[in-house]
Amino acid sequence: xxxxxxxxxxxxxxxxxxxxxxxxxxxxxxxxxxxxxxxxxxxxxxxxxxxxxxxxxxxxxxxxxxxxxxxxxxxxxxxxxxxxxxxxxxxxxxxxxxxxxxxxxxxxxxxxxxxxxxxxxxxxxxxxxxxxxxxxxxxxxxxxxxxxxxxxxxxxxxxxxxxxxxxxxxxxxxxxxxxxxxxxxxxxxxxxxxxxxxxxxxxxxxxxxxxxxxxxxxxxxxxxxxxxxxxxxxxxxxxxxxxxxxxxxxxxxxxxxxxxxxxxxxxxxxxxxxxxxxxxxxxxxxxxxxxxxxxxxxxxxxxxxxxxxxxxxxxxxxxx
Amino acid sequence: xxxxxxxxxxxxxxxxxxxxxxxxxxxxxxxxxxxxxxxxxxxxxxxxxxxxxxxxxxxxxxxxxxxxxxxxxxxxxxxxxxxxxxxxxxxxxxxxxxxxxxxxxxxxxxxxxxxxxxxxxxxxxxxxxxxxxxxxxxxxxxxxxxxxxxxxxxxxxxxxxxxxxxxxxxxxxxxxxxxxxxxxxxxxxxxxxxxxxxxxxxxxxxxxxxxxxxxxxxxxxxxxxxxxxxxxxxxxxxxxxxxxxxxxxxxxxxxxxxxxxxxxxxxxxxxxxxxxxxxxxxxxxxxxxxxxxxxxxxxx
Amino acid sequence: xxxxxxxxxxxxxxxxxxxxxxxxxxxxxxxxxxxxxxxxxxxxxxxxxxxxxxxxxxxxxxxxxxxxxxxxxxxxxxxxxxxxxxxxxxxxxxxxxxxxxxxxxxxxxxxxxxxxxxxxxxxxxxxxxxxxxxxxxxxxxxxxxxxxxxxxxxxxxxxxxxxxxxxxxxxxxxxxxxxxxxxxxxxxxxxxxxxxxxxxxxxxxxxxxxxxxxxxxxxxxxxxxxxxxxxxx
Numbered sequence: 001x002x003x004x005x006x007x008x009x010x011x012x013x014x015x016x017x018x019x020x021x022x023x024x025x026x027x028x029x030x031x032x033x034x035x036x037x038x039x040x041x042x043x044x045x046x047x048x049x050x051x052x053x054x055x056x057x058x059x060x061x062x063x064x065x066x067x068x069x070x071x072x073x074x075x076x077x078x079x080x081x082x083x084x085x086x087x088x089x090x091x092x093x094x095x096x097x098x099x100x101x102x103x104x105x106x107x108x109x110x111x112x113x114x115x116x117x118x119x120x121x122x123x124x125x126x127x128x129x130x131x132x133x134x135x136x137x138x139x140x141x142x143x144x145x146x147x148x149x150x151x152x153x154x155x156x157x158x159x160x161x162x163x164x165x166x167x168x169x170x171x172x173x174x175x176x177x178x179x180x181x182x183x184x185x186x187x188x189x190x191x192x193x194x195x196x197x198x199x200x201x202x203x204x205x206x207x208x209x210x211x212x213x214x215x216x217x218x219x220x221x222x223x224x225x226x227x228x229x230x231x232x233x234x235x236x237x238x239x240x241x242x243x244x245x246x247x248x249x250x251x252x253x254x255x256x257x258x259x260x261x262x263x264x265x266x267x268x269x270x271x272x273x274x275x276x277x278x279x280x281x282x283x284x285x286x287x288x289x290x291x292x293x294x295x296x297x298x299x300x301x302x303x304x305x306x307x308x309x310x311x312x313x314x315x316x317x318x319x320x
Numbered sequence: 321x322x323x324x325x326x327x328x329x330x331x332x333x334x335x336x337x338x339x340x341x342x343x344x345x346x347x348x349x350x351x352x353x354x355x356x357x358x359x360x361x362x363x364x365x366x367x368x369x370x371x372x373x374x375x376x377x378x379x380x381x382x383x384x385x386x387x388x389x390x391x392x393x394x395x396x397x398x399x400x401x402x403x404x405x406x407x408x409x410x411x412x413x414x415x416x417x418x419x420x421x422x423x424x425x426x427x428x429x430x431x432x433x434x435x436x437x438x439x440x441x442x443x444x445x446x447x448x449x450x451x452x453x454x455x456x457x458x459x460x461x462x463x464x465x466x467x468x469x470x471x472x473x474x475x476x477x478x479x480x481x482x483x484x485x486x487x488x489x490x491x492x493x494x495x496x497x498x499x500x501x502x503x504x505x506x507x508x509x510x511x512x513x514x515x516x517x518x519x520x521x522x523x524x525x526x527x528x529x530x531x532x533x534x535x536x537x538x539x540x541x542x543x544x545x546x547x548x549x550x551x552x553x554x555x556x557x558x559x560x561x562x563x564x565x566x567x568x569x570x571x572x573x574x575x576x577x578x579x580x581x582x583x584x585x586x587x588x589x590x591x592x593x594x595x596x597x598x599x600x601x602x603x604x605x606x607x608x609x610x611x612x613x614x615x616x617x618x619x620x
Numbered sequence: 621x622x623x624x625x626x627x628x629x630x631x632x633x634x635x636x637x638x639x640x641x642x643x644x645x646x647x648x649x650x651x652x653x654x655x656x657x658x659x660x661x662x663x664x665x666x667x668x669x670x671x672x673x674x675x676x677x678x679x680x681x682x683x684x685x686x687x688x689x690x691x692x693x694x695x696x697x698x699x700x701x702x703x704x705x706x707x708x709x710x711x712x713x714x715x716x717x718x719x720x721x722x723x724x725x726x727x728x729x730x731x732x733x734x735x736x737x738x739x740x741x742x743x744x745x746x747x748x749x750x751x752x753x754x755x756x757x758x759x760x761x762x763x764x765x766x767x768x769x770x771x772x773x774x775x776x777x778x779x780x781x782x783x784x785x786x787x788x789x790x791x792x793x794x795x796x797x798x799x800x801x802x803x804x805x806x807x808x809x810x811x812x813x814x815x816x817x818x819x820x821x822x823x824x825x826x827x828x829x830x831x832x833x834x835x836x837x838x839x840x841x842x843x844x845x846x847x848x849x850x851x852x853x
Contacts, residue, residue, distance in 0.1 A: 115509060120430060143511050151509040157502035159521060160618055170510035173520065217506070224511055267694055303696040305834030315696045317625045 064131075066091045066228060066258050067112060072126035074107045074116060080290040081107040084126070087277055087296045094250060094259045096269035096299065099279030100314065104291030105262045108279070109230050112260065113149040114142045130228075147174055150221035154233040156213035158205035158220075163188075163197050166205050166216055170224040183223055191219025192249050211242025218249065222257070229253065231261040235268065247272050266315055269299065276302040278311045366599075373592030381593055385558045386575060391586035396594050398557040399575035402473065403601070406571055407538050409477035409564065414488045415534055417481075419523075422492030422530075427518055446486040454483040455550030463551055471552030473561050473569040479547045484537035491536070495529025496522055500620050528616035535609035539602050545573035572598045628693045632702065635685045636763075639706045642678040642713045643759040643824070647752055649675070649720040650817065654748035656727050657810055658741070665724035675717035682710040701834060705827040709762065712820040716755070719813040719820075726806050737800070740790050740807050747783045747814045750776065754821035762828045770825030774839045780818040787811040 067089040074082050082104030089095050097105040107116065114135060116122040128135045135145055147170075159166050167184045170176075176183065184201070188194040193215045197208075205216055214234060221229060231250075235243035250259055250272050263269050269276055277296040281289050295302065295311045306312045313319040384395025425443075429436040458479030462469050469475040499522050507517040523530075554568045555578030561567040572594055579591035623629070649668055656665040686703050689695065695703055754776055761769040788811070791804035822839055830836045 113509065115505070118505070118508060120432075143513055146509055147511040153502065153505065153509075155502060157500075157506040159503060159506065160525060160620075169507070169512075169520070173507075173510065173512040173516045220506075220510065266696070270696065304700060306697055312697050316699050317628070319624065 064091055065089065066131065067260075068127075068129040068132075069112075070127045070129075072108065072111060072124070072128060074104070074111055075123045075125075076119065077121040078123075079288050080104075082111075082279070082291045083282070085279075085291075085293045086126075087293055089258070089260060090275065091258050092254055092256070093274040094254050094261060094272050096273035096276045097260065097262045097279060098264070098266060098269045098276060098314070099291060100281050100319075101264070102289040102291070103279035103281045105279050106232055108291075109232055109260060109262050110151075112228075112230055113151055114145050115151065117142055143174075147224045148226050149228045149230060150224060150226035151230045151232070152214070152217050152221055152234050155237050156210060156217050158208075158213050158216050160204065160206060162202045163205050163208075163216060164201040167220050167223050170220060174224060176224065187219045187223035190222050190253065191215050192245065192252070193219050209242075211238050211245060214238060214242065214246060215249065218246070222253075226257060228258045228260065231259060233262055233264065236264065243268070266303075266317075270303050273299045275299060278302065278306075278308070278314060280310045280314070369592045369595050369599075372589050373594075373596040376589055376593030377596060382597070386556045386570075386579075386590075387558075388556050391584060391590055394587075394590055396572065396575060396597060398560055398570045399572045399594065400597065401560045402553070402557070402570040403542060403572040403598075405473055405561065405564070405569070406477050406480060407542060409474065410481045410484070410541055411534060411538060413478060413481040414485050414537060415530075418485050418488030418534070418537075419492055419530055421485075421489045422496055423518060423523075425489070426493050426496045427514065427522070443486050443489050447490070450546075451483055451544050452546040452550065454479055455547030457482065458547060458551045469565060471554075471568055472566060473564045476548055476551050476553055476569060476571070477564075479551050480541040480544060483544060483547060484541045487537040487540065488530075488533050491533025492526070492530045495526035495533065498529060498618075498620065499525040525618050528612060528618060531616075532609045532613045535605055535612070539605040539609070542601060542605070543573060543598065545577060548574050549577070572601075625693075628689075628695075628699075631685070631689055631693070632695075632699060635682060635689065635706055636702070638678060638682050638685070639710050639713070640759050640763055642675060642682070642710060643755060643762075645675050645678065646713050646716045646720070646817075647755045647759070649717060650748065650752045650755060653720045653723050654745065654752070656724055657748070658745055660727065662728045665727040668724045669721050672717045672721045675714060679710050679714040682706065698831070701831050705762075705831045708827050709824050712823045716817050716820040719817050723810050723813045726809055729806060737790070737794060737804065737807075740787055740794075740804065743783050743787050743790070744807055744810060744814075747780055747787075747811055750780050750783070751814045751817045751821070754780070754818050758821040758824035758828075761825055762831075765828060765832050767829050767832050770828040771839065773822050773825040777818045777822050780815055784811045784815040 065088040069088070070086050072082065072085045073080055085104075085108055097109060099105050110116050111124055111128060112130075112135075116124060124136060130145075130149070133140070159169060161169070164184055167187050168180050171178075171180060171183050185194060185198075188197065193212065196212065197203075197216075205213065208216065214237075218229070218234075235246050238246070247268065250261070253259065261269075261273065275296065276299045278294050279291040280294045281291055283289055295306060295308045297307070301307075302311060303315055306315060310319075381395045382400065383397050384393060385398050386394045386396065425436070425440065429439075431437065458475060461467060462475040462478055463471055467475075503521055503525065504517055507521045508514070512520070548571050552568075553571045553574045555570060555574050557568060557570040559567075561569040576591050576594045576598070579587040579594065582588065649671065652664055652668050655661060656668065686707055690703060754773055757769060757776070758773055760766070761773070788808055791808045794800050794804040826837065826839055829839075
């Protein structure tokens, strides 16, 4: 497996023809008149499915990058939270982001679906490409970004509505086509929750246990049929059994949905992920803490023989 | 040495405990005394009004128009209808305006801009402005001035609306703020726009709080007399206002004031009756607000 | 930076000390074994045989300690490699102890007044000293994580292999009768066991390199003679 070690652990795995296809102009650029829309994923998806066949033939190990992140720096009020992060996230894998608190991994993951837009003082430098499309380009609609790139949060946050309405919320606001009952059932099945709730879809979501609520949030995110699921410490508020169920769910999901997970539980990162990125915490002259990507490699390597001593110190628990 | 065995220790412990218990009891007694005092004053007031007013209450009283000459044939229909209409029109005004302002201040306003900070600071101050100032405001700009509505119900309702609008805004903001940001984030992360999030998640969650706030605002407005005097509500009106923008109107506080100021004892008795009706209205409104809050309050 | 996971680090250190201590025990056993062989000391030989229980006991202790540490502390990275290496080393140690026992069992069989072939005996003595030195060296290499020292063991082990071959050749040529040949065969077996002890020391060296580099590389590989040839040539 070729690896370009020039840029602190960046892994480039895009072959040239795939890159060209992903950046070709879209077929119907004028279709939706005034409203800005995300161009490449309509195309990107087609190119990807074409590319999927190609890579399947090309053999294992060659995966098209899902995200290409270059020199990403996110600042809050001018002070960086994550500095100069570059890495490629591959499709249909689970990528884990680990590091001590204050290392910017949550900020990093939120840059992938433009959730940092919600914070007025946040600024984003560098590029984030999703299937070749720059997510922060002016013509890109953040709403469509979030349809394709879903997010699950640390503390389960079901809406104070029925289970059905929770799952149906995304499809409804996005105006998705298709029979809503079918969409809801599919999402709940994918979220490994259908059997438990099929008889009480109209019950309030708050009546469920914490683990069920989190699976509901996952099902809710899956209802918009996303390509990617971003998970920000999804199991940290749950008991071990619920955590194990969610990890099993992640293994099932990753065949169709790529997953990027932030976790402070190293054993969880070791258990579930294929690739692991380690963020270290730096302190600048003013005492402000920010994060940088120090190592990004196959999980097995990171946990048996990490290249960087800082990674070693963190995963063995000798530091922070 | 265990406490049970050493007599000295026992005495010391018990002594201090006894002292603490006495102080405790005294404090409670003092608090109860204060409450009792306040309750007593209120009870005496109510009793006085009830004694005078209860005999007057009857269906005739509610349906007759007030007469300056014949107290025995006077009633509060015009005042009651006026008050009820004032409340309705006021509500129609303050609900959208107050809610929209609260939404703007909580969801859209950039706190760093000076004008937004100015608005925020002044909304708090407006609650404390004496009601007569609002009356003058209404007179200058609604009755006369640019709108030139005249002494009509619409002017009265809008004036009262301006008076209680800050209450609605403040309570509305509290209710909106009470919706946890995790709900907001969850909605946005699913691809909803900010407006969709407000309309489908925030407002429904904040609605019980806003409704409670509106009812409390209205129950303050219902008793305000000074602005209505300045704006020109009539006493002894012998008709109901049919045209909100053209007819003169009356209101309970105005009628009560007129009757209280009358020399004859009979009119003062009528005032007591009208006060009871007003109090009953207030009670119903506040009970409604409490019921709403208990039944629909969202526990996050 | 204050040290974290102190309890874990202590346990790990203790396990390493126990393992290296076992290497010391093997070194002593080798020394006694050599004495027993050179002087036909049957008592010393039976002492070594009985004393091997201590080494076996140490093996069980370390094995159990490692299992427990893995279950409770979930070691990763260098810690994980160290644990894996210790498991391998303690197994090598146990085997080396058994090889000493095998040698010692041969001592009474060599006859009361064996015809002693000086050439063979000299070489056996040299093999024995070499083996003892290799055991000591592999222990130091591991304790200090010295890869160069570990790799040097290969060169030393070559000498051991060389001596083993010579003893074999010499024993074949022993023609002075039934007793002499029997003695010669016993010496060959002794040499074989000593050579295996040397290999065990080389294995410990390989584990040292694994802990440090994360790569497992066989220093010598019997199935790849070209490696041997490359090194020798």
